[in-house]
Amino acid sequence: MPSVLTSPHAALSWLGDGSLFRGVEVLVAAACTLGVYSILYRENTVFRFFEHFYVGLAMGYMIFVAWAQVLEPKWWTPMVHEMKWTWALALPAGLLFYLIYSKRYVWMSRLIIMTSLGVASGMVFYSLANAVMPQVWAAVDRPIWSKGAVQVSNLISAVTLLTVLVYFFFSFEQKSRAVRGAAVTGRWLMMVAFGAMFGATVMARMSLLIGRLQFLLGDLLKVLPK
Amino acid sequence: MFERLQRIDRRAVYIVLFLLMVALLKWPLRLPMVVSSDARGFYEAVERTDPSKLVLVAADWDAGTMAENGTQTEAVLRHLMRLHRRFAIMGFAWPAGPELTDGIARRLAPEYDYEYGRDWVNFGFKPVLSISLMTLVKDIPGFYKKDAKNTPVAELPALEGVRDIHDVSLIAQFTSAATLGSYIAFVWGPFKTPIVHGCTAVIGPQQYPYLDARQIEGLLMGVRGSAEYEALIGRPGGGTEMMPAQSFAHLLIIVLIIVGNIGYLGARGWRQRKAGGAEGA
């Protein structure tokens, strides 16, 4: 009988292409993958284990990143090593977020949360000017008549844009037949867009599955052609 | 019969899907791929990058979309390494994105004689996307101060001569979330820094307005984008390997939708005929 089947050492070495630790890594990854896929049969304890395991790993990594990649270089180092002691005020301000857990002091958490929302709101003008206005220019920059002929694609795009805008216009009742007709046309054209989105979504979901199958068949079972 | 066509057991469907994918991964049916203008635009934007400037690789994706964003990132990093472009990895949407991208770079580095610190750096994750972008464009080393491994930026040769966004020739953003708008608002808008975008297919259709308005130079949509880019760089990889299975997965879904609707329309027609016959009687 091949030693791969009888000796764990040989099996791990085979899995890891000669490296024992890499064999352990592949085995762990395979266990995680198959454990999560067990939900497809039915709800079970193995899936629950891996679910909690995943969330725990994600939370642990987030804690590490929050300190090592943000707070340490951008707050602690300037405060302690670059002598910029005013950064000390960031700690009490940041800790205000955690007062949401206190019934008595919860209103103070609103100070920092609402200030954050205010700061974010103040940036909307940048988005409008730099991201949305060029869209308006791009929309009108598609000539419907050019070189002595109707540009069908541009005409369809213009009609789609206008009818979709009419469809979503709820400020007044759509009474006239022209407006209702435009809204119905917009709905039909949006169906085409939604179909395209559905098609793209299918591609996305399938590729995620194929990616995992590549791992199981390639790295674990080693049956895929190189 | 029509009712049964609508009620095939979902586990049977899963098994058919699973077996089809396994078969096509094991015995791939390779068909030629036509490269779209969107992917070509991405490729040409990378080709046009200035060798003396930095390329920013924005890793705004997580492990869940490894198959799409991971394969796109690998193809583009290969291209950058082949062109000997310095690049810096950064991320603002998912904490794990920069580390996953750095893992891909480390795996490819020996093939192209790339060395961390000399040829590329990993800035790691920073929160608050919009504010981070607005701040780093003015002073990149000042914003980051250290890389993800705690090395001061002054000690990283890859960042020599890099001060602000004007020293960046391209931003290649890979994402699974709707983050492109912020890059366009706070980087492209004021500074017209070229941006190319690799995204999951789920959000792909929503990025076309930006492509049409030339706010992004190119677009890679899902694993199709990866396969197209691999064809352009002449190096088949994960994306290309997935396409045979992907093709038949789409075909299976189309067949299942048609089968389900034959059952639905057939049953509906049968019920209407039955009701009409009963009324007549």
Added chain:
Amino acid sequence: MRGWLAPHGRGHLWALIVGAWVLSVGVFFLLQVMPPRWRRPMIMLFTFLGGCFYSVEFFLPPNNFLTSYKEGFGNAWVVMGSFAMPLGVLNLSLVHVKKIATRSGSWGGSIVYFTAMAAMVTFCFWQQYWPKSKAGGQGFELLFQYAYMPLGATMFSILAFYIVSAAYRAFRISTAEAGLMAAAAFVVMLGQVPLGMWLTHGIPVESRWAGLRVEQIAHWILAGINMAAVRGVLFGAAVGSLAMALRIWLSLERGAYFDQKV
């Protein structure tokens, strides 16, 4: 900074830092003894001032007096954002602590959660601050590349089975609009993959009929009709976001959180 506000040595630095924290505690108590009727106006004032910075800086001519403060202001809010990051972790952890304390439901899963979190934090910091340690590096690689990454990828890949099942059971072409949607979906699905491209590969790329190739039709749907429809939605969303931003900035927004008693 001048005089005693400029730190001379580490002792002075820490005195200033601790002094700032003590001052903050004082401000905290002052805020608490403040008359409650002042709280809402104070929150409204902070919200307004917070929004003022970037909006005023935007409307003033370029390189105005606020532009030089953008970097410091931005860095401060990035730090604020990272202080807020552990909020989610804390919230989830409190839920699991309660489960363990009351031995309710799947409290064993809660133990797994904390064990995984502790292991990840340990190995992350170990490999970060002791980079020469092989054990730290290997442990981090095992947990990140071979546990976290496969788990995340697999969780999302389950959706593939669900979308197949959902498409088969729920996609019913009961109206002409649904039929149009299905047709567009089929064309886009086929146009994205080599199998679909093969169906019309007989039409030469240079010919006048090249537009009938399935990948060309799919691209036209995506870059033509879909693009215009999404642009229309984008315009509506932009107007909505402007309205929402102004409502928040000027504290006009009402709702469950905004109407809470302070």
